Amino acid sequence: xxxxxxxxxxxxxxxxxRIPFARSNGAYARASNQDMLTAAxxxxxxxxxxAGERLGEVVSGAVLKHSRDFxxxxxxxxxxxxxxxxxxxxxxxxxxxxxxxxxxxxNKIALGQIESGVASxxxxxxxxxxxxxxxxxxxxxxxxxxxxTAGVLKALAGLRPGQVVPEIPANREPRTxxxxxxxxxxxxxxxxxxxxxxxxxTVASHRHLAAAYDRGFFDDLxxxxxxxxxxxxxxxxxxxxxxxxxxxxxxxxxxxxxxATMTAANSTPLTDGAATVLLASDEWAAExxxxxxxxxxxxxxxxxxxxxxxxxxxxxxxYAVPRLLExxxxxxxxxxxxxxxxxxxxxxxxxxxxxxxxxxxxxRLGLDGPLGTFDKSKLNVAGSSLATGxxxxxxxxxxxxxxxxxxxxxxxxxxxxxxxxxGGQGVVAILEA
Amino acid sequence: MSNDWxxxxxxxxxxxxIAGSVGLPPVPRLRRYEPGQPLLSGPALLGTxxxxxxxxxxVRSLLTDLGVEVHEDPQAPVGGGSSSSKVAAGIVDATGxxxxxxxxxxxxxxxxxxxxxxxxxxxxxxxxxxxxxxxPSVRAARRSLEGLVRSAAKEAxxxxxxxxxxxxxxAENDIESTLRFFLSSRSAFVDGQRLEVGTVPGFAGSSQGVxxxxxxxxxxxxxxxxxxxxxxxxxxTLRRDGATVICVDIPAAGDALARTANDVGGSALQLDITAxxxxxxxxxxxxxxxxxxxxxxxxxxxxxxxxxxxxxxxxNSVIDVNLNxxxxxxxxxxxxxxFHRGGRIVTVSSMAGIAGNRGQTAYGASKAGVIxxxxxxxxxxxxxxxxxxxxxxxxxxxxxxxxMPVGTREAGRRLSSMTQGGLPVDVAETxxxxxxxxxxxxxxxxxxxxxxxxxxx
Numbered sequence: 001x002x003x004x005x006x007x008x009x010x011x012x013x014x015x016x017x018r019i020p021f022a023r024s025n026g027a028y029a030r031a032s033n034q035d036m037l038t039a040a041x042x043x044x045x046x047x048x049x050x051a052g053e054r055l056g057e058v059v060s061g062a063v064l065k066h067s068r069d070f071x072x073x074x075x076x077x078x079x080x081x082x083x084x085x086x087x088x089x090x091x092x093x094x095x096x097x098x099x100x101x102x103x104x105x106x107n108k109i110a111l112g113q114i115e116s117g118v119a120s121x122x123x124x125x126x127x128x129x130x131x132x133x134x135x136x137x138x139x140x141x142x143x144x145x146x147x148x149t150a151g152v153l154k155a156l157a158g159l160r161p162g163q164v165v166p167e168i169p170a171n172r173e174p175r176t177x178x179x180x181x182x183x184x185x186x187x188x189x190x191x192x193x194x195x196x197x198x199x200x201x202t203v204a205s206h207r208h209l210a211a212a213y214d215r216g217f218f219d220d221l222x223x224x225x226x227x228x229x230x231x232x233x234x235x236x237x238x239x240x241x242x243x244x245x246x247x248x249x250x251x252x253x254x255x256x257x258x259x260a261t262m263t264a265a266n267s268t269p270l271t272d273g274a275a276t277v278l279l280a281s282d283e284w285a286a287e288x289x290x291x292x293x294x295x296x297x298x299x300x301x302x303x304x305x306x307x308x309x310x311x312x313x314x315x316x317x318x319y320a321v322p323r324l325l326e327x328x329x330x331x332x333x334x335x336x337x338x339x340x341x342x343x344x345x346x347x348x349x350x351x352x353x354x355x356x357x358x359x360x361x362x363x364r365l366g367l368d369g370p371l372g373t374f375d376k377s378k379l380n381v382a383g384s385s386l387a388t389g390x391x392x393x394x395x396x397x398x399x400x401x402x403x404x405x406x407x408x409x410x411x412x413x414x415x416x417x418x419x420x421x422x423g424g425q426g427v428v429a430i431l432e433a
Numbered sequence: 434m435s436n437d438w439x440x441x442x443x444x445x446x447x448x449x450x451i452a453g454s455v456g457l458p459p460v461p462r463l464r465r466y467e468p469g470q471p472l473l474s475g476p477a478l479l480g481t482x483x484x485x486x487x488x489x490x491x492v493r494s495l496l497t498d499l500g501v502e503v504h505e506d507p508q509a510p511v512g513g514g515s516s517s518s519k520v521a522a523g524i525v526d527a528t529g530x531x532x533x534x535x536x537x538x539x540x541x542x543x544x545x546x547x548x549x550x551x552x553x554x555x556x557x558x559x560x561x562x563x564x565x566x567x568x569p570s571v572r573a574a575r576r577s578l579e580g581l582v583r584s585a586a587k588e589a590x591x592x593x594x595x596x597x598x599x600x601x602x603x604a605e606n607d608i609e610s611t612l613r614f615f616l617s618s619r620s621a622f623v624d625g626q627r628l629e630v631g632t633v634p635g636f637a638g639s640s641q642g643v644x645x646x647x648x649x650x651x652x653x654x655x656x657x658x659x660x661x662x663x664x665x666x667x668x669x670t671l672r673r674d675g676a677t678v679i680c681v682d683i684p685a686a687g688d689a690l691a692r693t694a695n696d697v698g699g700s701a702l703q704l705d706i707t708a709x710x711x712x713x714x715x716x717x718x719x720x721x722x723x724x725x726x727x728x729x730x731x732x733x734x735x736x737x738x739x740x741x742x743x744x745x746x747x748x749n750s751v752i753d754v755n756l757n758x759x760x761x762x763x764x765x766x767x768x769x770x771x772f773h774r775g776g777r778i779v780t781v782s783s784m785a786g787i788a789g790n791r792g793q794t795a796y797g798a799s800k801a802g803v804i805x806x807x808x809x810x811x812x813x814x815x816x817x818x819x820x821x822x823x824x825x826x827x828x829x830x831x832x833x834x835x836x837m838p839v840g841t842r843e844a845g846r847r848l849s850s851m852t853q854g855g856l857p858v859d860v861a862e863t864x865x866x867x868x869x870x871x872x873x874x875x876x877x878x879x880x881x882x883x884x885x886x887x888x889x890x
Contacts (some may be wrong), residue, residue: 023872039688046680046691049700049721216684219703223687287720 004289010295011106011279013431016401017044018275018360019225021389023282024125027228028272033062036225036274037076038120043223043281044118044276045081048290054083056114059101060094060276062122063392063422066129072122092393095343096421097121098275099396099429105279106296112365115284119400122274122394136163171270175307179248180314180422181344185262187312188346189252191353195261198345199243202266202386207341209383210236217382221401224328233269233389266345271389275397293404294415300324306424311364314347316353316417316426322365324428332371335430336413337378339403341395342385351418383405395419396427407433436835437846440853449708460853463621464553466862468673472617475521475551476502476511478556479547485529487605488559488840492524507545516526519551520814522616526558528600530574536581537714543585552591554615558582559608562599562629580863586625586885594620597627604632607874609640610648614866622859623849624886634815640871646650648869650675653722655715657706657758658732660686662831663781665693666857667729670865672697681706681715682732704783706758712765724771727868730759730780733799735833737792748795755799756806763810763821774817779867780807781860782879784827788888800825804879811877820876822867825858827883831856851884 011347019040022028028036037060045051060073069075073088093100098121105117119206132140135158143155172179188198212218248260249267285292302320304311317340325331332355340348354360355371365371385395396419403415410433417429440460442448446489452459464474477496481489496503507523508516508694524548527539543556550556558578566572578597586595596615600608608630614620615628644650658664659680668678682690687703694701702718704711719725733755736747759780766772785793786800803823810821828834828845834854837845846854863882866872 042695043691043701046694046701047703049694049698051695051698124514216705218709219684219705221758223691223701223703224682224685229687230684289723 009107009112009116009281010297011296012282012285012292013296013400013404014278014280014285014290014292015044015048015278016221016275016397016404017047018222018394019043019273020222020228020230021271021273021394023233023389024270024272026126027226027232028124028268029126029369031124031226031272032127032382033072033122033124033274034076034079034131036124036272037072037120037225038079039225040080040120040122040274040276041076041118044278046080046223047220048278048288049189051081054085056094056108056117057081057105058086058088058118059091059105059120060088061090061097061101061393062124063094063097064090064123064125064128065092070333075199086333087404093425093427094422095390095392095395096342096419096425096427097393097396098418099299099400099427100301102277102279102296102396102400103186103299103429109281110278113181115277116279116387117281118278120274120276120397121392123320123393123397124272129165131164133163133167139163155375173313178253179240179250181267182263183251183259183263183306183313183342184267184344184347185250185252186254187315187350188261188344189255189258189352190312193261193346193349194363195244195259196240197349198266199240199293200341201345202243203240205380205383205386206235207379209234209387212382217405221405231388232391233271234387238265261329262344266386268343268385268390273389273391273394278396291408293401294431294433297430297432298324299427300327301425301427303426304384304424311424312350313422313424314343314420314426315354316424317420317428318351319335319365319425320426321416321418322367322371324430326344328430332372334414335374335378335416336410337381337403337406337415338374339380339399339415339417340384341390341399342380343390345386347420350394389403400429400431403431404433407431437830437853439843441467447726458847458852461552461590461851463592463851464618465621465856465858466618470618471522472613473501473555475519476504477522477524478507478509478520478546478549480507480523480525482525482527482535482538483506483529483531484543486526487528488600488608489526491605491608493524494561494613495609501572507549517549520546520549521551522555522557523550524557524559527558527578530561530571532570533574535574539581547585547588550589550593552592552593553618553621554591556585556593556595557598557615558595558765559598559600562601565602582627583625583885589850589873592621592851594624596620596623596625599627599629601629601631604630604738604874607632610866610869610871611875613628613645616864619862619866621682621862622851622855622882622884623863623880626881628826628875628878628880631876633818633874633876639774643871644675647675648871649865651711651867652870653679653719653724654727654729654868655679655681655719655725656729656731657681659693662691662833663826663829663857663860664731665689667730667731667861667864668693668699668816670699670858671727671729671868672699674865676727676868679719679722706762707753708887709716709802711758712762714771715762716765719771719890723849724773725766725776726773727777727779728762728772729864730762730778730869732758733781735793737796740794751795751799752802755796756802759803760806763806767813767817772817772819774818775870776814776866777815777871777872778819779864780808780821780823782823782825784825784881784883784886784888787825787881790888807877807879814876818873820867820873820879822875824860824863824867825879825883826855826860827880827881827886827888828854828887830856830859848888849884849886853884855882855884
């Protein structure tokens with residue numbers, strides 16, 4: 001065991017494994033978060049010959065989580081081929097979850113606290129938790145507290161027919177009651193993002209993903225699961241003409257004169273899936289003759305006030321990126337690849353528009369001038385969430401290895417990751433090879 | 434319980450008595466290898482055909498070292514029993530034959546042996562290589578052994594096997610791993626076959642210091658087509674014998690592949706072996722384990738069609754996977770320092786490549802091609818002290834044979850000396866033996882693992 005270094009070292013991204021992502025209530029309808037996470041971990045273990053090994057830690061999380069899954073990651077590791085002596089913890093930061101788990105594992109490696117770790121995330125919208133409603137819950141808890149039979153009966157006398165209606169989790173912001181898509185539609189309207197531009201992003205995402213599959217890009221990043229060998233949201237033959245026929249699904253409230261532009265295609269679908277990333281110190285990787293695809297350089301998390309302020313729900317990365325660039329002494333143009341999570345096509349377009357707007361950059365970001373634009377041919381070159389789908393907590397652990405492998409293939413370079421998250425948060429990171 | 438209902442029936446209590454009274458053919462339960470199992474389960478009879486025999490001494494020394502009771506007289510009482518007590522093996526040193534007249538000595542020894550050899554017993558005839566003889570009478574005598582062995586194998590009962598080993602002149606001290614394989618239950622489904630043990634020019638091989646319980650310890654193996662079936666069993670068998678195993682299969686089979694890899698504590702490589710980059714990717718991955726010692730070309734596909742209905746795409750896919758991919762990988766192995774000195778290539782041919790099979794022109798062509806590949810590659814490997822050999826499975830119980838029509842399946846099982854299909858492990862044991870460092874003198878061989886199937890026998 002090497003002693004803790006005085007200066008932080010950069011954590012290496014060694015490799016990854018994910019299961020194909022499946023549209024909700026489809027191929028993985030009967031799979032739980034624990035099932036999917038265990039399968040993804042076992043694929044990673046197999047790829048790197050880690051059966052029986054004790055890793056520094058495994059960190060994962062899910063957004064939609066049953067109360068029984070309080071120790072989700074630990075249970076998955078106990079069911080996996082890793083050594084049961086591998087510690088774990090759960091972390092949840094909405095759609096930013098597994099970029100945040102990557103950051104946590106990378107930081108511990110950087111500080112010399114661990115030599116290896118797995119960052120991951122999993123989500124199911126098919127096997128979502130359904131709770132009894134609050135009224136019924138209060139009655140049942142009162143009955144449970146009662147000390148006598150009479151007390152139990154008295155408490156149960158409070159049962160009412162309306163209490164059988166369950167609480168089903170919804171993709172809504174608790175503080176606004178608005179769906180995430182409705183928030184995104186407002187942002188799109190505010191920035192004047194056109195339908196065509198959104199559909200172009202969508203077609204590109206599908207075509208890039210299809211091309212990546214065709215060249216075997218995912219052969220060492222993915223393991224089939226329950227009969228799926230590819231993300232089943234992928235539409236390789238997606239065209240602008242085809243997408244133009246779809247009806248919008250999210251209307252921008254408060255913008256009565258603005259046309260609705262967001263469709264089921266240029267928004268990510270509800271998706272099930274799990275993804276894992278193996279990180280390590282260079283020494284750990286070298287001892288095992290394992291490759292180093294890229295290094296984790298730095299990351300920044302931002303949050304915006306979308307409740308009381310007038311910032312868009314998914315605009316936090318717009319703030320996080322300039323802060324990260326400044327800390328690293330870089331400009332927006334200094335990257336070979338840009339991996340922007342496509343929660344909605346309009347989200348990344350609004351972000352790009354904001355960075356080109358001098359007023360926004362000055363007043364909101366505190367910059368002297370606009371952050372500017374970048375070469376969009378370097379954006380999401382192996383496809384992103386619009387094509388792969390978006391199991392909330394798994395997306396970061398899909399993107400990190402995609403970028404790491406792109407950098408490894410290129411031989412050297414730098415890439416930027418940006419992920420927006422519910423609650424007005426965003427996580428961004430830089431990788432280098 | 435197997436899916437061979439007939440075997441289950443005739444081996445059940447009532448089935449046994451019904452089968453016996455109406456004359457149904459029995460299906461013997463074969464003794465199969467388990468770690469720690471003794472080489473032979475009882476005494477052995479060891480005969481010599483001539484005074485010039487070269488190998489009896491080596492065989493005797495091996496058996497006595499292992500504590501096996503050995504008798505030269507085929508009628509000797511054994512194990513405190515009588516002259517008819519069962520024996521586990523009868524071995525005859527048939528080297529040094531000068532004419533067909535000498536064969537009578539072999540008959541005299543083997544006739545009582547055939548009566549005495551017990552269930553899953555072993556009859557082994559060890560002769561000279563016919564091609565090394567120039568005199569017609571000598572070569573005729575040597576070649577006669579093949580007909581003798583193949584016929585005797587059809588007579589042996591209760592899972593006993595009869596096989597022939599040809600030992601090249603000067604190779605008599607290089608036969609230990611081969612003797613051990615043919616005498617042990619690792620060769621349970623190898624019957625009526627011949628195999629040659631050769632000399633290795635410039636290589637003083639030795640079986641000294643081999644851990645026979647872990648003969649592959651410290652070696653790294655690749656098994657293609659390892660996700661399921663025979664390949665998965667090969668991976669497990671190589672692991673059991675001590676190897677670190679890299680399991681390869683197409684990306685679409687990745688989930689089953691991951692299970693195999695994790696079961697054997699190895700690593701999984703999702704790779705289409707027909708891709709141009711496949712040999713490089715394979716060698717690159719192998720460096721994680723410090724390079725390669727063993728490559729098992731197990732991956733294979735069938736795209737069965739009558740030749741009259743065959744098309745180019747189906748044809749090419751079979752030739753590409755079953756033959757071209759192996760050729761390309763072998764070329765890369767020969768050129769790479771990461772395929773270590775003393776390496777072993779084992780490939781999977783097929784009964785269809787030897788005897789042909791209706792509907793399998795492409796498959797048969799590819800599997801016969803594999804044999805040609807072995808013939809031509811064997812001499813190229815000599816300078817690396819490496820070997821290449823092929824196993825040619827017959828009817829092996831797999832998911833593929835379970836899906837066959839009943840008639841075809843039953844014919845495949847019963848029309849063999851063992852009256853049953855083999856198990857994937859039977860193929861795997863043979864591959865594991867070829868893969869041993871101690872099998873250095875076995876090169877360029879094709880061994881059928883088919884229970885002496887009557888097809889193309």
